[in-house]
Amino acid sequence: MTPQTTGTLQIIAGAFCWGSLGLLGATLNRVGFGGNEVAALRIVIAACILLIALPLFLNDLKQLQIRKLPGLALQSLLGMLGMSLCYFAAIAHIGSSLAVALLYTAPVWSLIFARILLGEGITPKSALLTVIAAAGVGLTMAGGGTANAAGILFGLGSGICYALYGVLGKRAMQGNPPMLVFFTSIAFSALLLLLMPHTHSAFAKLPQQSAVAWLSALALACVGTIAAYGLFVKGLQKMPAAKASIFTVFEPLTAVVLAALFLNEQLNGWQYLGITLILGTAVLNAARFKNKYSGLNSK
Template identity: 50%
Template sequence: MAHTESAMTARQSWIGTIQIISAAVCWGTLGIFSTYLNQSGFSGWQITILRIVSAAFLVLVMLPTLWLHLSALRPKQWLGLALQSLIGVLGMSLCYFFAVIYVGAGPAVALLYTAPVFSLLFSAVLLQEPITRQSALLALMAVFGVGLTMLGDAAKVNWGIALGLLSGVCYSLYGVLGKRAMHYAHPAPLVFFTSIIISAGVLLLLPETYRTYGQLFALPLATWGYALGLSLIGTVVPFALYMKALEKLPATRASVFTIFEPLTAIALALLLLHQALSWIQYVGVVLILLAALLNAMLNGTTTRVPRWLRRRPKPF
């Protein structure tokens, strides 16, 4: 009996690992889809609109199962979710896609992975959580890596570096603001649903959103495929896989495997977009990713999902 349970546990662990890696690979395609859309004439702002609004229409299928949870939210919790969505989803997407345009998919996703460094600072200021010596050393490693990635070509790259770092700031605030706003655990699908829906609701108030979709509908079907890939493959599918994987794996182990996201982005950028870096910039990227990986392994943190999502989510 014990042997059977052990075999089942091992099988579930393998399934969870495959789901995590698949989610990370899907997230790693965001830079590719956004680059193709930019080449089709869309700005970073328009690419953000296409990602969030299209994803919102896809996740509306979750509304019937989440209605009771949504109706029970208090105004203060709605405010916390709104801040988390507008900064962590809308702000992060906007900065990240502009960074991809300026510096390429590989460096942009590496700079996004500076989020654990900013999480340390914001957690200390907003949540009064102490910064350990180990965390400080990892932060310095990441900062040194960022410095090496800046040893490229001047102004255009520097703008991309700044936007990439800002995407990491927004990403880190997604978790910190969420922890501060919430006083009890919500189902993971609820947090994902509100993160997308609130930002999409704001975007639907802007005329630029309708101009963007008008521009999309006038383009070939291949461009429609890039927009669908951005929202479905790069957003909805990986988050669903990640939540399902957390039912089978500890969050610490799960966060380690998200390292496949930047590796995928860098590999695809090299193979499909021919975006090569200098050797010193590759060293910087490795240092940033190594700092994020060690942070996940040693501290059990994750840059993808806030802390309350590390509890066992309800399936949907």
């Protein structure tokens, strides 16, 4: 098996792991955890696991520079905490299928913010893809009781946070090892979450829950966060970033299939068309903007 084939399989496996977030988050919603509480469980448990595995990160942590801490903190609060809070809130309101589709509007937001914050141009083709993605968002709202305004806004918010994570980190992450960035993304977010009431309420509820809730919370951290990121980084070392980004489309496809099989989420034809337009736009953007925002794809 060639290194690129191995890398492809690792990227796809990482996408499958990220795709499980919707099912796991919705499972916790159904036993009484709110979106903010689910995000807190994901990040704080992941932080505890990383602390246990701290010796594995020591070489990377030695490369940490004090002057880069503000940029890394911003990366964490937008890309990890902001995205998680918005994404799991969207799942609670509109289900995982629509939430993950709206998360994948991130490439469109990246174009817009790159223009505003970095002064990068937007080509006619980029503008067309933006219009197509916007049409996809409109179609996802054609669901009657399935979609609601709050859920759509939270879903778009998750895409915005994910996009800002890449755009703002374009300079801040230069010279930082990927695993250092991952460690600080979890650490800064976890430290802030420890100050928030919903974190304490989430962990106060957990002891009274069934084994399913416990396993879901652990899987959020182990499978949907640590394993997903580790597999993606390993795969990214063996293949171009643009090609790797295309294979991450398996994430939303996994989320939609799991939602249909285990959560009985029912969408109409217009919503499936909207999801298709959004994901198609994400793939085309990844194919066109080679090596742009490489290494910034943690969730």
